[in-house]
Amino acid sequence: KLTTVEEMEAATERLLETGAKVGADAWQFRVKNQTPHCKFGEQGICCRICSMGPCRITPKAPRGICGCDAHGIVARNYLKFTAGGSATHSDHGREICHTLYCTSPDGNYKVKDPDKLIRIAKEWGVETEGKDIYDLAHEMAVLGLEEYGKVFGTQRFLKRAPEHTQEIWEREEIAPRAIDREVSCSLHMTHMGCSSLPEALIRQSLRSGLSDGWGGSMAGTEFSDVLFGTPKPIDTEANLGVMEKDNVNIVVHGHDPSLSEMICEYADDPEMIAYAKSKGAKGITVSGVCCTSNEVAMRRGIPMAGNFLQQENVVLTGACEAIVVDVQCIFPALGPLSKCFHTKFVTTSPIAQMPDSEFIRFNAETAGENAKAIVKMAIDNFENRKPELVHIPDIKQKATVGYSVEAIVKVLDGVTNSQVDETGTTKPLIECITSGVIRGAVAMVGCNNPKIRPDTAHIELMKKLIANDVIIIASGCSAQAAAKAGLMDKRAKDLCGAGLKRVCELADIPPVLHMGSCVDISRMLVLAATLAKDSGLNISQLPVVGCAPEWMSEKAVSIGNYVVATGLDTFLGVDPYVSGSDKVAELLTSGIRDWVEAAYTVEKDIDKLGDAMIARIEEKREAIGI
Numbered sequence: 001k002l003t004t005v006e007e008m009e010a011a012t013e014r015l016l017e018t019g020a021k022v023g024a025d026a027w028q029f030r031v032k033n034q035t036p037h038c039k040f041g042e043q044g045i046c047c048r049i050c051s052m053g054p055c056r057i058t059p060k061a062p063r064g065i066c067g068c069d070a071h072g073i074v075a076r077n078y079l080k081f082t083a084g085g086s087a088t089h090s091d092h093g094r095e096i097c098h099t100l101y102c103t104s105p106d107g108n109y110k111v112k113d114p115d116k117l118i119r120i121a122k123e124w125g126v127e128t129e130g131k132d133i134y135d136l137a138h139e140m141a142v143l144g145l146e147e148y149g150k151v152f153g154t155q156r157f158l159k160r161a162p163e164h165t166q167e168i169w170e171r172e173e174i175a176p177r178a179i180d181r182e183v184s185c186s187l188h189m190t191h192m193g194c195s196s197l198p199e200a201l202i203r204q205s206l207r208s209g210l211s212d213g214w215g216g217s218m219a220g221t222e223f224s225d226v227l228f229g230t231p232k233p234i235d236t237e238a239n240l241g242v243m244e245k246d247n248v249n250i251v252v253h254g255h256d257p258s259l260s261e262m263i264c265e266y267a268d269d270p271e272m273i274a275y276a277k278s279k280g281a282k283g284i285t286v287s288g289v290c291c292t293s294n295e296v297a298m299r300r301g302i303p304m305a306g307n308f309l310q311q312e313n314v315v316l317t318g319a320c321e322a323i324v325v326d327v328q329c330i331f332p333a334l335g336p337l338s339k340c341f342h343t344k345f346v347t348t349s350p351i352a353q354m355p356d357s358e359f360i361r362f363n364a365e366t367a368g369e370n371a372k373a374i375v376k377m378a379i380d381n382f383e384n385r386k387p388e389l390v391h392i393p394d395i396k397q398k399a400t401v402g403y404s405v406e407a408i409v410k411v412l413d414g415v416t417n418s419q420v421d422e423t424g425t426t427k428p429l430i431e432c433i434t435s436g437v438i439r440g441a442v443a444m445v446g447c448n449n450p451k452i453r454p455d456t457a458h459i460e461l462m463k464k465l466i467a468n469d470v471i472i473i474a475s476g477c478s479a480q481a482a483a484k485a486g487l488m489d490k491r492a493k494d495l496c497g498a499g500l501k502r503v504c505e506l507a508d509i510p511p512v513l514h515m516g517s518c519v520d521i522s523r524m525l526v527l528a529a530t531l532a533k534d535s536g537l538n539i540s541q542l543p544v545v546g547c548a549p550e551w552m553s554e555k556a557v558s559i560g561n562y563v564v565a566t567g568l569d570t571f572l573g574v575d576p577y578v579s580g581s582d583k584v585a586e587l588l589t590s591g592i593r594d595w596v597e598a599a600y601t602v603e604k605d606i607d608k609l610g611d612a613m614i615a616r617i618e619e620k621r622e623a624i625g626i
């Protein structure tokens, strides 16, 4: 039985009652104060990049003081938004490269997947023979870091794409160069008095996005696998009910697994567990929120307490001893909120510092000590709980997660041996798609956004798609929405059409495959590239599309750009502040198709969004005659 959105909302209501008792604020109230939103901002027609402004475009004032029109302003804002996302994802990737550089046989961080490291090294033309694995790790870390500032050439991982895709990138001059260069170039272009031509700005948005997807994010994913292990299917649970009343609850939140992995490590240490018991707890439970949760769920089966718009709820349970964060998607609200409870709000990164938090600087070099101090702080805080405020909603679902590309290929090896002899390819999946047993695939990604009833778009779209024999790969907060609902439980096969149901049974998989965090959308790129190569089709010909129905962040726009620029049509449920320019809207939803063979569809009616995806998948099938 699925958990319905109504049940989740009832749980939230109950938590907000606790909040009311202690005078806590919550996003549900702040949204009301911020609505209606500024129309100029919403349409993307406010410019404040120089101090002659801010300028706002109206029928009476069709140009800013410098003479820039609505199209230039909207496109410039769009590129800045993208650059913010590319910088963020890519800097995460850089941190991971740095962590890889800090590995040693007896240090905090080790190489857990040496085979993968060797595979990537060979791909990059690095000699591996007879080399100590840690020497190789350090060499690869430096090469990875150099991708951020390389003087000449384009990103190394681009070679993973099919020839045809690489040709498009060259032809359209969007093959990403050094990662930092694309971000800098974007900010240069959007400076006062540089580009105001929508085509140029949107082209750079694609390029900057690609530097994220095939650059920084891919480095983040690949080297995280080397450090912490490549995910394999593993069972876990999702939703607030994973927190345990009698245990010390530590919630990890953010994105970089360097922190969360270490916290999990020490929370599992017998010495720490004994210490927790000495303080009256039965044990220690680590659970997660947002993408760092996806990371540790995929590799360790650590349960997922919730996604983006549920982050305040974990504190509202009154049973959270510490919420430990690194970077990105962390509500500054957690500071004041934690003060209403006994919860310690622990910030750890110089990149995400917030008022009302305890800052414990986390370094790769001192990671063990830092993590130990944080776990101890949480345990010491257990006795400060106020029992009358403790209420953990009794909702959770089982989920099987951990479908890296490597894991998917392995699953496929077991599926249709009778028809396909080759192993280690995606051909069995291609067979299922060609024969029509599965109609296609949708990559569901992205956030929650109060503009959409939280999780409904993710869940309703997934239910509709799987009923229509469309398999889902999911990441980020979309994946967590699926897990909370029960769609990552293998029994969800019963909600599928007959074809997909049969595949789920044969492969022993759920119909919604958890591919990881948002940087792990790079896994989806690799999967799409592999499917294209194995089928002899172009990526844009595959009956595969991307969808971010509840997206909210700059990172999500960067993702959208690289997914589209890779040749996959992308469907959005929230408008990216471009409605103020028909030219920019036209470019994004149609014009760029001439460049990269794919474009965006924006549709706020979720049911129609689902229909549009199914229609596109069927169109693509027809075009290749299957």
Ligand code: BF8
Pocket: 255, 290, 291, 307, 308, 328, 329, 445, 446, 447, 448, 475, 476, 477, 478, 517, 518, 519, 552, 553, 555, 556
């Ligand atoms: O990077 S899906 S709310 S947690 S931005 Fe943030 Fe959006 Fe969640 Fe992860 Ni991705």
Ligand code: SF4
Pocket: 047, 048, 049, 050, 051, 052, 053, 054, 055, 063, 064, 065, 066, 067, 068, 073, 192, 193
């Ligand atoms: Fe106004 Fe032009 Fe300055 Fe923007 S760049 S604030 S449109 S004068």
